[in-house]
Amino acid sequence: MGEHDIWFDLIPGVKDAKHALAHAMGKTWLNGEEIHELNHVVMALFIAVVVVLTGVAYRKRVAASADKGVVPEASFNARSIIESVADAVLGALTGVMGEKAARRYLPLIGTFALFILFSNLSGAIPGFHPPTSNFNTTVACALIIFFTVHIEGVRANGIAYFKHFLGPVWWLAPLMLPIELFSHLLRPVSLGVRLMCNMFADHTLLVVFLGLVPLVLPLPVMVLGLLVSVVQTAVFCLLSAVYIGMAIEHHEHHDDGHAPAH
Numbered sequence: 001m002g003e004h005d006i007w008f009d010l011i012p013g014v015k016d017a018k019h020a021l022a023h024a025m026g027k028t029w030l031n032g033e034e035i036h037e038l039n040h041v042v043m044a045l046f047i048a049v050v051v052v053l054t055g056v057a058y059r060k061r062v063a064a065s066a067d068k069g070v071v072p073e074a075s076f077n078a079r080s081i082i083e084s085v086a087d088a089v090l091g092a093l094t095g096v097m098g099e100k101a102a103r104r105y106l107p108l109i110g111t112f113a114l115f116i117l118f119s120n121l122s123g124a125i126p127g128f129h130p131p132t133s134n135f136n137t138t139v140a141c142a143l144i145i146f147f148t149v150h151i152e153g154v155r156a157n158g159i160a161y162f163k164h165f166l167g168p169v170w171w172l173a174p175l176m177l178p179i180e181l182f183s184h185l186l187r188p189v190s191l192g193v194r195l196m197c198n199m200f201a202d203h204t205l206l207v208v209f210l211g212l213v214p215l216v217l218p219l220p221v222m223v224l225g226l227l228v229s230v231v232q233t234a235v236f237c238l239l240s241a242v243y244i245g246m247a248i249e250h251h252e253h254h255d256d257g258h259a260p261a262h
Contacts, residue, residue: 043131051118058081058083089109089110119137132195133196142191142192146187146188205225206225
């Protein structure tokens with residue numbers, strides 16, 4: 001193995017993927033920082049493939065079951081993982097945006113939950129670089145939520161969606177518009193930075209403890225890391241649901257026969 005190689009590189013296809021990405025970047029030689037960035041990219045792709053394969057395995061498992069997925073399985077497998085995460089996400093979304101909207105946005109936010117959770121937990125495996133400890137990965141996730149919020153806001157309310165940027169009365173518009181624009185532009189940054197900083201700190205702390213005392217002592221840190229991984233996944237998903245819910249709330253009020261909120 002090379003100077004910057006890790007045991008993750010022994011997985012078939014990982015080194016080939018790195019070489020292909022480096023070639024696409026026009027690089028024939030990479031320094032240590034660039035290799036570190038490349039490790040995060042490859043790890044993110046690896047986690048994405050794991051999430052897709054888990055979803056495919058779930059669909060096959062449900063299709064092959066006699067009850068078509070109505071009765072939960074007693075064993076712990078891909079189906080139980082998907083159902084546990086989906087049930088937790090659906091419950092949280094229902095509390096934030098109502099049952100109808102929760103079911104509509106479950107595929108999007110549920111996919112983020114699986115990707116972020118698997119990415120966070122991968123940091124507990126020595127040699128793995130959790131993608132969520134890299135700012136590029138977390139901001140990319142946050143930007144998808146950012147554009148989804150405004151696309152869904154326009155879909156639900158039409159051009160009237162942008163009226164809330166101007167404030168409750170017209171003469172406040174010069175003050176409210178820059179404040180609203182700044183707050184909305186700050187959302188993907190806060191989502192991405194919060195997730196990245198927590199996972200970077202957690203992974204760095206674990207690496208330090210593993211380097212100092214490889215046995216026993218790092219166990220409490222690893223347990224704390226597992227808790228942080230779950231909590232940060234929940235925070236990202238809940239904030240995403242809140243932002244989407246706020247964007248579509250006028251439309252939901254109309255559907256329920258109530259006056260729109262301002």
